[in-house]
Amino acid sequence: MERADTRLIKRSIWQYLDVPIIAVAFLIILPLLGINRTTDFIIFCIFVLGFNILYGFMGRLSFGHMLYLGTGAYTMTIFSEHISQNPLLAILASIVAGALIGVILGPIIVRTTGACFALINLAFCQVGFFLVLVAFSRQTGGEDGMSANFSKLSFLNFGNKAVVFGFVLFCLLLTYYFLKKFTSSPFGVLIKSIKENETRVKFLGYNTFTYKWVTFIISTTISAFSGALSILNYGYVTPSFIDPTRAVEVIFAALIGGSGSLYGSIIGGVVYMTISNYLASYIPRWEMFLGFALLVVVFRLRTGVWGFIVGMFNKRQKVLEG
Amino acid sequence: MSANSIIETKKATIQFNGLTAVDNVDFRMQAGEAVGIIGPNGAGKTTFFNLLTGLYLPTEGNILFAGRDITRVPPYKRVTLGIIRTFQLVSVFDSLPVIDNLALSTIRFGENYGSKWKFFFTDVHGEKIMKNCLDQLDVMGISDKADLMTSELSYGDKRKLEIAVALSLNPKILLLDEPFAGLSDQEITEVSVIINKVKATLSLVIIEHKISRIVDIVKRLCVMHEGRLIADGPPEQVLSDATVREVYWGKEEGLTCSV
Ligand SMILES: Nc1ncnc2c1ncn2[C@@H]1O[C@H](COP(=O)(O)OP(=O)(O)OP(=O)(O)O)[C@@H](O)[C@H]1O
């Protein structure tokens, strides 16, 4: 009997050229959007990647991811205020904080699924919002927020917007590469399997709790990372960075792009940001159009924009072959 | 007594809001034995498997594996002990390619699992892992379908895939819940040939309605009815038992044709 040639599985040219493609794509958008917006887009894409590893790959939808973004943003600011103004150290501290909050909240949160999972994240996010806004308002600047100042590094001057752009793009590629390794490993198969049928995974001899926890930590860490980068870009933190109501942004982006793929996350991030940035400046109540866009995705493009493109590509290839 | 028994239940009982699905079952089998479990719909056969594998905790009673009490051991740990099952409704991962279904089970007791680093960062489609997976698919004769999506497989092929996954977990005791249900005659023959082949290396329990299909696999037959074990012994003896005939009267054509 002929064995199937598994080396062909999922081995398309996209899998090898992905990092350069993403880099080039953002360099192409750069002159169209301007450097500030492009930087903003890239940071948001990192957030979508962090969110989607939990939602798209493991099937756990969180309504409270602003908490993890906010953890990064506030750690970044407070670290620079009290400990060191070295931006790289501050980013590192934010990453550690993001991992820590995942380690601490994970055991409670990952036990749940479905609506309960979504809402328990939201509940923690509400608590975080309250802490920042009211309880610790003297440390965080409360409603007004506070500015973050970083020292100039000799080799990386973040005062220069071009340097920030380059650095942030590098961070996106790094995150992407890390997640790609991750999702194409046995661990990636494991979390996709958990999405489909967690009980079955247990009967393969895996303690699913541990792996869900690890995935959750990865997600909170990357989210905090993107929060820290936002502060690097803006130089100012406000409670909007931890505002629970903003959780929809990342959810919409993940849905638009296509939930189970890394490319999809990035495309979703860019499409969402384009809609929210540009529509907003032409049409006062732009959210309505975002709603329409979502309806189209839900009813016409179930697999998201990226899933649609892949589908078209496969169909064409079948036509060409047959 | 229980020293050389592979699995044993002592007064295993489980109730679901008033309904006793498994009722005081005392069951034991020796390592290397092949046992069939039959019984009408709703007799509690699947629930009995769920108790053995830890999906449900018994309301009362104990479960022992190789003499050790495992009543409260969680399912994934029972798998590491060697208690492996398949499901009545075939359970594979439809959203993954066929070959990926085997990745987790072949790795679980292989070298990549011990090293956490490798588990998180090696390419699952690398040559080494894929070779192991293909070897396992070969056992069931479906390695030509390795790169299809699992959702594209026929029900029979999914069953074969599920059994391939089970076998790749190195079972000491293999629990098959109606492995032949929904398969064509030819597929049943193919699967039972394989089961007969691997039978020598493990202990086997098969739940099956088609009695005629298992009498040449098992040397011992248990009959469940309303949660209780009502007969246990060599197939010929069990099938001629008066209570068993009464339970099955007019319900099971398999019974008459196999006696
Ligand atoms: N999780 C559960 N909750 C409530 N009742 C249950 C549950 N699982 C099983 N039962 C009940 O227990 C009884 C035994 O069910 P079980 O599935 O074990 O029967 P079975 O012998 O496998 O039947 P079949 O041949 O139809 O597969 C049935 O009446 C069923 O409704």
Ligand SMILES: [Mg+2]
């Ligand atoms: Mg059953």
